[in-house]
Amino acid sequence: MITINDTDLKKAELLAKLSIEPEKRERTMAEMEKLFGYVEKLKKVDTTGVEPLAHTSEITKENRFRRDEVTNPDGAEGTLFNAPAKKDGQFVVPKTV
Amino acid sequence: MESKNVEKTAPVKGRPKTAECRRYDTVIGLEVHIELSTKTKIFCGCSTKFGALPNTQTCPVCTGMPGSLPVLNKKVVEYAIALGLATNCRINQRTLFDRKNYFYPDNPQDYQISQLYEPICLDGYLEIAQDEGEKRGSSTASENKTGGGTSTVCKKATKTIRIHEMHMEEDAGKLTHDESEGISLVDYNRSGVPLIEIVSEPDMETAEEVIAYLEKLRMICLYLGISDCKLQEGSMRVDVNLSVKEAGSDILGTRTEMKNLNSFKAITRAIAAERERQIALLESGEKVEQETRRWDDTAGASYSMRSKEDSKDYRYFPEPDVMPVVISDAWIEEIKQRQPEFKEEKAARFEREYGIPAYDADILTQSRHLASLFEETATLSGQPKKTANWFMGELFRIIKETGKEPEEFTFSPKHAADLIVAVEEGKINQAGAKEVFAKVVLEDIEPLSYMEQHGLMSLSDEGALQAAIEEVIAENGAIVEEYRSGKDKVFGFLVGQVMKKTKGKADPGKVNELLKRNL
Incomplete structure (x- = not known):
């Protein structure tokens, strides 16, 4: 059984750029333990002699490609449609440096 | 994030002291990104054309909208195979994509589709001219349009730089920072533009070797026509991994990764400064931290970008939205057949077939396009050496003066050849010929009739x-x-x-x- 402590949760928060509210921390850690427990259970399956499969459609052995031709029109309107803030045709985000 | 752990190093002037030279070896490996010159992005049909208005070349795929599905651009795979073959790599005939997870506004999917577990090319190498003592300190690479390049002129020993792997991935969007308003603006036109990352083994020891390796790689990409490889414009990006170790020791020191290197000169300076910084730390009994640093070329110093605590943890996993790519022997063979004659073979052949000096052959093959113009002109004029002189003197001067790309010169070799023959026959004097030559290369005029119309014909009557x-x-x-x-x-x-x-x-x-x- 894997145990998740506050340090583990802090690392997960940092990587996911999230902050979990104090009253939700215990519950989140318990949920994470359950998730990891499930993976631990999967690890017990004997996979000797089984080739890893990267994609369920891999059996076809056929490549799916696109030709190098421009097919998309000007997409600015659609891309920016739901932008909470925009300026000069660009998304506005908090200063990130 | 650069604001953290700012640790400024003094600019380094001159060469390290000899005592230090004896005690420490430098170990350098490179991660090079090249932006491919495909018409469209790697996973969608958006244009990759440079300079378009912000976000006009975007769609749900390259902006990471829910439910959109990426479909791989075949040309990207072909370019990667071609580059792999040219750099002696083994082509991985079942190659997969993986997700590299990180959160940053330039990355709308919150992951980058890249390759980790099964990259397309493996175990290659490049041969570079061996660094020679007396060449140290001199600038071996010029960055002008026609190259100049490393000195492959004098025959010297070569050194093998191994290539660990090469993988395909997508570029991120572009952030610009508005200082006055304290905001950042995001343009996703670059998001999804195809990149190939070339990871070398830590086989380089000096800045000269690094530049020689980069020049060689750049020349291969230019000859293949897969990228324009401009450091200043970001279509070639170089990260330098550097560590120092006690001379003769087998134990590698802790390495740092240096980013933001926008010219060969900056790379050279950054290598010298980072070597000095690490030696100074070790000499004073401190430890080198494994970290990513950002080079500030104006200050001549680097800054720590990432502290150890938030070191990279990208949680890679196989990309479920992109199918594995199966590369057949026949496909590899087909690409092999299409490979061009590369610079060095071409230069050697020019020397042999046209009897021009090695120096000329080296310069004339810095651009594949100019090399072919030279070859046709030399053949038509029957005067290879004179043709070489005209190209290296006048044509290169004009290229430099106009700031044009070599590819923009599309004059017909017949016209250039006619003029060269006319000069040799004494039909026009040197000053007049220079004027006509400029007209030929810039406007592709017919030289003989131009000479007549403008009274430039010599009086031999x-x-x-x-x-x-x-x-x-x-x-x-x-x-x-x-x-x-x-x-x-x-x-x-x-x-x-x-x-x-x-x-x-x-x-x-x-x-x-x-x-x-x-x-």
């Missing part, structure tokens, strides 16, 4: 010359007498007078001949 000579003899009686009494020296003066009378258009050879006969 005996009748016209005879008249001029007779006039000169009549006007310079005293000098003619001096000549006749044995003062050979004044002959030059008389030739000069004839040239003056014909406004420099006379063919000097002809003038000599006729003047002697008349005297």
